[in-house]
Amino acid sequence: MRSQLARHVLRRLLAGDLPAFLPPTLIRSRPTFRKYPVGSRVARTQQRRTFFNLFEKPPRVLKELSSEPGYDVLLKFNAAGNNVRPPTRVELVKAWRDLFAYKIRQGKVVNSTQALCAHRALTYLCDQITRSRDEQLTADDLRNARDCLLVPPRDDFTNHADCLTAIFKELRTRNAQVPKDFSASLLSLSQYGRALEARDSLFEYLAQTANKESESTRLSYFIPIIRGLAKEGHEQELLDLAAQAKKAGVEYDPNFHNIMTSYFADKDNIGETKHWFNKPIHNKLPPASMTLYKVLQFALRNNEKEWAMGIYQDLISKLESGPLRYNKPCWDTSLQWAVLLLGKGIDHIEHMIKVAQEHTREKPSSQPNIGTINSLVKVAIDKKDPYLAERLMALSYKLGFQPNYKTYMLQLEYRVLAGDLNGAFAVYHLLQDLDVTTKDRALPVLNSFIRALCAAPSPNHDRVLEVTSYLEERSVTLEPETVVSLCMAFLKNDEKFEVIDTLSLHTFHYSINQRQMVRKAFVDYCLDKNYSTARVWDAYALLRQFFPEVEQEHRAAIMDAFFERRRADMATHVFGHMRAHDNPQIRPVLETYVRFFEGIGKAPDEESLRTVHNMLKVDTTIQPNTRLYNAIMIGYTACELKYKALDFWTEITTSPEGPTYASLEIVFRTYEITSDGDKLADELWAKIKRMDIDVPQHVYIAYIATTAAHGHLREAKLLLEDADNVVGKRPNFHDLGTVFNALPSDAMKKEFEVWAAVEYPREWAALNNMYAKRSREGLAVFKIGRAWKA
Known part of the structure; x- marks a missing residue:
């Protein structure tokens, strides 16, 4: 079974030390589930042993995880500008050596964030002011890093290119560059999107080193650049360089x-x-x-089968009686063409394999083998024909070919493609029996298999854990997409501790961009209304714990989502976590406070309101304005603390900015629940009329609702009838429903209903059709929303 972390334990780096996977601006200490780090955990002793203890399930096993050597030191160096003591020069050089030695030893790819950290450290170590003879990177250290960085990452490679450029520059500065270094420089530029720069560098180098290198060495520089130009789509430059290469003797x-x-x-x-x-x-x-194979696919796409047929016939003739008789790759290719171009079936393929065996019997190494079948299965996969792939596998057994690691990986791939997860899992068991180190080229298939298991309507979690354990034992880092699938499947099954294990094992090794992919999935999960509040809270807790770099925008969205769920207490916790964050960019701004108080309008909670208002009082970064006071009024009015809300109306009216239309609507709604609010509302309305202010419809309806709420039905009806003159619009069904809901008695509601059905028959009918009535405090009201907006 899968080796696990203890339930509430994160890695030491996730507890007290610096989180090595974060960019320098986000590095901070985070609280853990335990009060003590993993390393200092006291082992629990068994006080007594009884007969029944023999049958108890063993406790969850703690797996000690180590970070990639040196990476945390490089991150600390990058965090030096954030009030963190930088590592010494000796520590930095050792960290550089340790990281790249580990990468070479384990065959792991350098991610973009690690390349960024390495580049910054190199810039510091090689700076003329800080350069030290006693402790500096050697040429071999630089070349080790170069070899690691030449392996392309899965995400952005910009940092790789920049770091490699700095390495080659330093080698030139030391006069330590050799032809192999220049060749690697051209390769790095060509494969990382800078082929034009590589071309110019080549011409300059050839001019400077004329007759100083062998012709074969000089000519070998052209091909990587030609490949890079083709990859980048520079057609004219590609043709020009191809002509120059030919002229030079390539x-x-x-x-x-x-x-x-x-x-x-x-x-x-x-x-x-x-x-x-x-x-x-x-x-x-x-x-x-x-x-x-590429030409065959091209011919099929472009209706060039006749031209392709000529190529195929020429190939067959050379295989059967010409110079290609013992060329096994060409025999395998001819079988691929027979399937794709001629549409030949299994019987014909079997016949062709026997013909190939007959022609190559004098040279066993050229005879068809399991590699031949593998190439044909790849064709079947490209055709999305798993049935053909299965028949090819049956043919391989019939011919006595022994499957190898690649065979099982291809079989796993096409069964996943066909949705046959049971068959794929059977192949996985065969794969486990092979004593073969997991190859990087096979990892995408295993990742796809895990994602397919997670995407099943009813995921088999035991199978998922078995496959992930197989990869974890081999220290394989899963793709971010796979980690997302695993975490979402575990969350849906309430397996929170499996999510902790998965995130602990893999996210540490991701770059910033890869981590962003995983954390976005958690944010989306938190915002999905289909999940229960308990599950969303668990997901948020994990998101906050493992991804402290979550942007303020996403945190505010999660806060809003909890308000939508009528959980102001949870929204307050989210706000508090923002407020306490070490990174100033994540702390609440004025807009965040406004969103919170508007949320209280949706889910009134006095304790939450006062908690955040107290935070605001001591937040020296916020300069209150009318919009913020509007939002605070919303919060206190929603909690029926109307006189406290009116205190802020006073602040608004005496401020240089003054009230907005939103302020007017909010204060009218506050007057709606105030004992003498009708008189205050009339006074305010009279002032508005005296000042000849153009009033929008939503403010006018708020005034009418206040009038209705205090039992002045006749006045409310007259105001509605006069709406066309005041705001230039007749009341709509939403306006009628708002006034109806504000009336304080059933008798008034019935009278209003009779009146509205006569005066506004179409609008009233629409209101009845679109919104049902419900009972609130013994009175009928329409289920219409009345949003608060500051």
């Missing part, structure tokens, strides 16, 4: 042939694809298998 070998042909085939450029494919290859070598 042979048109299968690799060069593949780059040029594949580029135009991907663009469906028929003329150029045929031109570059038909160009003679150096030493009359055959095209690479990947080139032939």
Whole structure:
């Protein structure tokens, strides 16, 4: 079974030390579920042992997790501007060495955040002012980092390119650069989106080193740049460099042939694809298998089957009696073409395999084997034909081919594609029996399998845990998409501790962008109204614990979501967590306070209101304005603390900014629940008329509702009838419902209903059709919303 963390334990880095996965502006200490770090946890002793203890389930096993060596030190260095003591130069050099030595040893990819930290540390260590003879990075240290950074990450590679540029610059400064360093420099520029820069660098280098290097070395520099230009889509520059490479003596070998042909085939450029494919290859070598497969797909897309048929027939003739007789990749390619181009079935494929065996019996290494079947299964997968793939697997058993690791991975892939999770899980068990180290190229398939298990209508969590355990034992970091699927499946099954384990094991190794993908899924979960409040709160607690960098915008959205659920207490906790955050950018601003007090209008709660109002009083970063006072009035009015709300109306009227239309609507609604509010409302309305202010409809209706709430039905009806003259609009059904709901007695409501049905028959009918009535405090009211807006 899966090795676990103790239920409420996070890694030491998640407890007291710096969270090594955060950018410097977000580094902070966070509270943990336990009051003491994992390392100092006292082991619980068994006081007595009885017979029945033998059958008890063993306690959850604590798995000690170690961070990637040196990474936390590099992060501390980047956090030095946040009142954190920076590491010493000795610590920084050691951290650099440890991190990249670990990456080389474990074969792990450097993520974009690690590349950013390494670049900043390198800039500091190599600065002329801070340079020290006693402790500095050696050329070998720089080259170790270079080799690691040349492996592309899954996310943004900008930081990789910048760090590599700094490494090559430092090697040149020390006069330590050798031809291999320059070759690596060209490769890094070419594969990280800077092929044009690599081209210019090559021409400059060739001019400076004329006759100082062997011709083969100089010519080897062209191909990575040509590949980079093709990848970036610089067509004219690609053609120009290809011509210059040919002029310089670069042979048109299968690799060069593949780059040029594949580029135009991907663009469906028929003329150029045929031109570059038909160009003679150096030493009359055959095209690479990947080139032939790419050309076949191109021909099928562009209705060039006749041209492809000529290529196929020429290939077959050379295989059966020509120079390609012992070329196994070409035999495998001919089988792929037979399936895709000719649509041949299993019987014909079996016959072709036997023909190949007959022609290559003198050279066993050239005979068809399980690799041949693997290439055909890949074709079936590309065709999205799992039935063909299954028949090919049956053929492999019939021919006596022994499946290998790749065979099982392909089988797993097409069964997942077919939605056959039971079959896929059976293949996974066969895969487990192989004593083979998990290959990076297989990881996407296993990640897809886990996601498919999680996406099932009723996920089998035991299977999910079994597969994840297999990968965890091999120290594999799951893809962010897979971690999202796992966490969502566990949350839906109330397996909170499995979520803790998953996040603890994997998110530490992610870059900022990868972490953003996972935390967005948690934010979306918290905002989904289909989940229970308890589950959403658990998700929020995990989000806050593992992702302290969650943006203020998302935290405020979660706060709003709790108000929608009528849980002002939870919304207050979310606000408090923002208020207490170490990062000033995440703390509440004026807009956040406004949103909170508006939320109290949806879910009145006096204790929550006073708690946040007290926070506001001591928040020196907030300069109150009319909008904030409006929001506070909303909160106190919703909690029926009307006189306290009116204190802020006084603040508004005496402020330089003065009231807004929203202020007028809010104060009328406050007067609605105030004992002498009718008189105050009349006085305010008279003042508005004297000042000849254009009043919007929502303010006018608020005044009418106040009049109705104090039992002045006749006046309310007259005001409604005069609406067209005052605001230029007749009352709509929402206005009628608002006034109806404000009336204080059933007798008045019945009288109003009779009157409205006669005076506003269409609007009243629409109100009755769209909104049902309910009983509130013994009185009938329509279920219409009356939003608060500051």
